[in-house]
Amino acid sequence: xxxxxxxxxxxxxxxxxxxxxxxxxxxxxxxxxxxxxxxxxxxxxxxxxxxxxxxxxxxxxxxxxxxxxxxxxxxxxxxxxxxxxxxxxxxxxxxxxxxxxxxxxxxxxxxxxxxxxxxxxxxxxxxxxxxxxxxxxxxxxxxxxxxxxxxxxxxxxxxxxxxxxxxxxxxxxxxxxxxxxxxxxxxxxxxxxxxxxxxxxxxxxxxxxxxxxxxxxxxxxxxxxxxxxxxxxxxxxxxxxxxxxxxxxxxxxxxxxx
Amino acid sequence: xxxxxxxxxxxxxxxxxxxxxxxxxxxxxxxxxxxxxxxxxxxxxxxxxxxxxxxxxxxxxxxxxxxxxxxxxxxxxxxxxxxxxxxxxxxxxxxxxxxxxxxxxxxxxxxxxxxxxxxxxxxxxxxxxxxxxxxxxxxxxxxxxxxxxxxxxxxxxxxxxxxxxxxxxxxxxxxxxxxxxxxxxxxxxxxxxxxxxxxxxxxxxxxxxxxxxxxxxxxxxxxxxxxxxxxxxxxxxxxxxxxxxxxxxxxxxxxxxxxxx
Numbered sequence: 310x311x312x313x314x315x316x317x318x319x320x321x322x323x324x325x326x327x328x329x330x331x332x333x334x335x336x337x338x339x340x341x342x343x344x345x346x347x348x349x350x351x352x353x354x355x356x357x358x359x360x361x362x363x364x365x366x367x368x369x370x371x372x373x374x375x376x377x378x379x380x381x382x383x384x385x386x387x388x389x390x391x392x393x394x395x396x397x398x399x400x401x402x403x404x405x406x407x408x409x410x411x412x413x414x415x416x417x418x419x420x421x422x423x424x425x426x427x428x429x430x431x432x433x434x435x436x437x438x439x440x441x442x443x444x445x446x447x448x449x450x451x452x453x454x455x456x457x458x459x460x461x462x463x464x465x466x467x468x469x470x471x472x473x474x475x476x477x478x479x480x481x482x483x484x485x486x487x488x489x490x491x492x493x494x495x496x497x498x499x500x501x502x503x504x505x506x507x508x509x510x511x512x513x514x515x516x517x518x519x520x521x522x523x524x525x526x527x528x529x530x531x532x533x534x535x536x537x538x539x540x541x542x543x544x545x546x547x548x549x550x551x552x553x554x555x556x557x558x559x560x561x562x563x564x565x566x567x
Numbered sequence: 568x569x570x571x572x573x574x575x576x577x578x579x580x581x582x583x584x585x586x587x588x589x590x591x592x593x594x595x596x597x598x599x600x601x602x603x604x605x606x607x608x609x610x611x612x613x614x615x616x617x618x619x620x621x622x623x624x625x626x627x628x629x630x631x632x633x634x635x636x637x638x639x640x641x642x643x644x645x646x647x648x649x650x651x652x653x654x655x656x657x658x659x660x661x662x663x664x665x666x667x668x669x670x671x672x673x674x675x676x677x678x679x680x681x682x683x684x685x686x687x688x689x690x691x692x693x694x695x696x697x698x699x700x701x702x703x704x705x706x707x708x709x710x711x712x713x714x715x716x717x718x719x720x721x722x723x724x725x726x727x728x729x730x731x732x733x734x735x736x737x738x739x740x741x742x743x744x745x746x747x748x749x750x751x752x753x754x755x756x757x758x759x760x761x762x763x764x765x766x767x768x769x770x771x772x773x774x775x776x777x778x779x780x781x782x783x784x785x786x787x788x789x790x791x792x793x794x795x796x797x798x799x800x801x802x803x804x805x806x807x808x809x810x811x812x813x814x815x816x817x818x819x820x821x822x823x824x825x826x827x828x
Contacts, residue, residue, distance in 0.1 A: 359790050362782065387792035399787040403805025412801055413791040447805065448787075464791060 311337045311374055311390065311471045313358070313504060318369035320350075320357050320529075326367065327353045329529035335504040337471060342507040342515060342540070345526035346548050351508045352396055354526075355474045358506075359393040360386050373472070388417055390503075392470030394461040396477040401448040406460065409448050410467050417468065426467075433466045436496075438489055454481025462493050473497075473505045479514035491517025512544050525553065570611040573600060575619040584608070597622055609634040611814075616641040616666065622649070629653040629679055636815045637662040639669065647672045654679025654706070661812045664690040665822050673700045677709035688715045689807045689819065691826065692723030695754075700729040708739040714810060717748045717756070718803055720826070724754040730761040733769050740766070744773035749780060749806060751799075800827045 313335045320328035327350045335341055343351050357364040358371060360383040371378050373389050381389075401409075410430065415421045434441055437459045449457045458478055465473060475494070479487055495518055498505060507518060515537070523539040524531045527548070533539070533555050546552035569587050572580040576598070578591055586608035592599040597620045604610075604627045612635060614621070621644065627633050631653075637660060639646065644666060652658050652675065664671075675684050690696060702711045717725040731742040742764070748756040760773040780802045788798035804823055808816045 359786075361786055382795070383786060383789035384792050384794050384798075387790055393790050395787070395790075399784055401784055401787065401802070401805060403807075403809030404788075404801050405805075408804070409788070409791070409793075409801065412797060413788075413793050416794060416797060417792045447809065468791060 311504060312372070313391070313472050313506075314370075314372040314375075315354075315358070316370045316372070318354075318357070318371065319367040320353060320369075321365050321367055322353065322363055327364070327529050328357065330369070331526075331530050333506075333524070333531060335472065335506055337504050338502040339522065340498065340505045340507065340518060340520045341522045341524060342509060342518075342520035343524045343526050343531070344509060344540070344543055349526050350529040351526055352476050353529075355393055355476045355506070355508060358386075358474060359383060359391065384416070387413075387468075387470075390469075390471035392465055392468060392473050394458075394465060394473065394475040394478050396480065396508075398449050398457045398461055400450050400452070402450055404448050405445050406448055406463075407444045410464065413464075413468060430463075430467060433463055437463055437493055438486075439463065455483060455486040458482055458490060459486065462490055462497075466493070466497060469501060471501070471503050473503050474508075475505065476508045477510065478507070479509055479511060487513060488517065494518050512540055515540055525555070527555075568609055568611060570613070571600075571602075572613045572615065573598075573621070574615045575617055579615070583610075596620060599624065602626070604628060604631060604633050607632040610636070612637040614639045614641070614644070614646070616644040618642060619644045619646075621645070622647045624649045625651070627652045627656045627658055629656055631656040633658045634812070635660045635662075636812055638815070638818065639664045639666050641666050643668045645670045648674070650675040650684065651678050652676065652682040652684060655681040657683045658685070660684070660686045660688075661810075661815045662686070662688045663807075663811075663815055663819050663822075664688070664696070668694040668696070670697045671699070673698070675700075675702045675711065677702070677704050677706060677711065679709075680706045681708050682706065683710035685712045686714065687810050688717075689811065690717045690725065691807070691822070692717055692719045692725045693721040695722075695724045695726075697726045698728065700727070702729075702731045702742070704731070704733040704737050704740045704742060707737055709737075710741040712741075712743045712745075714745045715747070716806060716809075718807065719748060719750045719752055719754060719756050721752065722754070723752060725750075725756045726759075727757070728759040728761075729773075730763060731771070733762075733764045733766050733771070735765045737766050738768040740769045742769065742771045744775075746774070747776040747806075748778075749803065750777055751779065803827065 315333045318331045525533040569583045586606040589602045599622045602625045715727045725748050727746045729744050733740050744760050746758045750756045756777050758775040760775050762771045785798050
């Protein structure tokens, strides 16, 4: 059982405050979805949890299993079991996916076994309907948007994280790829029971991955939390505060704090 | 596979078939290695220098595909390499320099319609290294792709001065330069990409990068649990082995283990 706890987190980038007293707790076995308008800080939240140095924590705390990780290096966080599936995964020429994952697993576990690695990678590549040859290409090199997202899921399977952050993992996916990715995430969830934080704009991903908690984020804070029914309301009304039952005073208060 | 191994004074070993003829002329101040490529083939050139001044002249006949793997290792060298490539021939050079100090001068004459060169240099610089590349598109529809990659460490520094020339009425040519130096020390590294073009109907591109690895690349690798030092090592390995033949790739990886074990 692992817990990621975020308390009163305020974050800035290039001198501009993006997150504003954000609070969130994700336990193993829970699926949380964060939705909200563009530019409200959803991706910032995922990056700052992962430790991206472009984002400065002004105040507040990020705890993993009661240990504060505010100042922890990115790779240490990853080795704790935190995984970020990125919105726009990097293309890195020359570093093959296989070398990359082998190095990552070797860093995680010195008793890493090559045969098991190859076996698992081949079967996961097949499950994700990926081209086997992609494993030997540079990281995301020449990959389509959908292939990059599948590659993120492949990495998740290989690294077996206990806490998964998926930042718009549905963008760039066609209908079939969305189903494959959605089912793969749920399959991983059913086997490993990680805590999952999904960042998405669209309900379509939630047709496959059913969140236990849905949060609406505005102005760098979570302004409303609820169950799956909140998704239907957003689909119906967009981010109309009144219709979503969000007091305008809450949003105004956030604005005054910025 | 054809192979020529050369040290400061002599050809140490060679295996060549009928596709290639060569001779070494021992002038007092400079050794001149002449190679004529008569038919399509592959050639490994392995130079092991302690303090050498060498000129290498490679003439490639028409309608040939010629693949070269070239390694320069040792202590110190001044090397002048001249390629003359005839009509419709394609030369693919994969080259790795792992030498304490080097000055290299490279000239390529594309001397027939449709002649092409694809040139990939990788180097690890531990002392100052100077490179000058001159590519002359002397005929129509000739192609050059010059890719120079260097990593500067310890007391290293790198200068890539790359010039491509396309004269008046030499139409339909493609001239491409892609030069990159990863500078892992505080020494000055310089790229001078030059395209001297006197013709409208050509395609010419160049890119140049001097600096360290991008932070977002490092973040991506580290976010998978790879420590920063290992991430840099992985990026160096990728940088120095991309677009290189498999055999040279294995050689480079072994060398990298020596520097970044």
